[in-house]
Amino acid sequence: MLRVEHLSKSFGGVRATRDVSIDFPDGSLTAIIGPNGAGKTTFFNLISGHIRPDAGRVLFDGADLVGLSSLEVVRRGMTRAFQVASLFPTLTVEEALAAAVASRRRQSWRVLARFPLPDARARVEEVMELMGLSGQARVLSRNLSHGDQKLLDIGLALALEPKVLLLDEPTAGMGPDERWRMIGRVQRLWELKRMTVLFIEHDMDIVFRIAQAVHVLKYGAVLAQGTPDEIRRNPDVIDAYLGTDHQLSAAFGEA
Structure with a gap:
């Protein structure tokens, strides 16, 4: 349903998104993660029509969305909830x-x-x-x-x-109880509606608990992609986030 091909975007001399290609299967629940400044929100802005890429395609139901307004993208069936509620x-x-x-x-x-x-x-x-x-x-x-x-x-x-729902840090600014209440609602919504859901999230406990697939961005490029278990054990992801295995244990919840 949703496929991103060779998506790139620069702001002045800064390459915010670098040749990103990702497939999002119909009805999937996918996390987009990465260190601060990895280009996660820019990626959402690009696929939802809020900014236009320099290169690449955003294919939704076989049609390229690049060049359409964010309103037209919504009408095609892709909607978004923002980090700061609108x-x-x-x-x-x-x-x-x-x-x-x-x-x-x-x-x-x-x-x-x-x-x-x-x-x-x-x-x-x-x-x-x-x-x-x-x-x-x-x-x-x-x-x-x-x-x-x-x-x-x-x-x-x-x-x-929507057919595709984008959630930009749905648990941002919440305490532990609110965070799990929120993510429980997101998971129930996905289970009931089976729409395609993409979410940006910093809490690795949440990512590894509910995501079917995880895509990791670093400096605007895809660093790794796979199942939560594959991402948890990927040495490049460990290095990008933390640099040491004992820190990964604390942040990623391993014993």
Whole structure:
């Protein structure tokens, strides 16, 4: 479904992405990891249409997305939740989700309607249930906790009915309990919907717990790719992250 071929991007003299080629099978759950400055968010920006690559292709359902706007990429079926939640602060949870549903169905005239259409209301209720936000339906988005704001941000992306969902550090800024609650929701969402999910994550416990495949970036290039177990034991990954085996044990959770 999603294939990236020879993707490259430079900013001035800095090569942020270097000849990246990755296949993401339909219905897969994939982690993108790498040290700070590895180019992970730039990679998401490139495939989602927020910036244009200097070279390469982003093939989605056989069509090249390069050159399309981020809005058109969304319409093709790829949506994204950001590291910093992007919300409608003056709308309640259910109003924000109803606006996203209306936008997806190109019913912008209904965004501020007091009574959403029955099928739209059903979709809103489904998303709230999936994200564990049903009890917060009438709470203003800006008044949600940090963790619930992140859940709503994913819910807004989900309301757009994606085939591919990009999650940029979904657990950023969360404490341990919130982090595992979040990742449990992501895993349940993937298991129920079987959409293709790509996520950037720094917490290796989370990566190794839920990812089917892991792709490691370093200086914008693919350093390694494989199963979580293969990545955990890859000497190049160990060196890129930590430099020593005993540090890897502490960070990657090995005995």
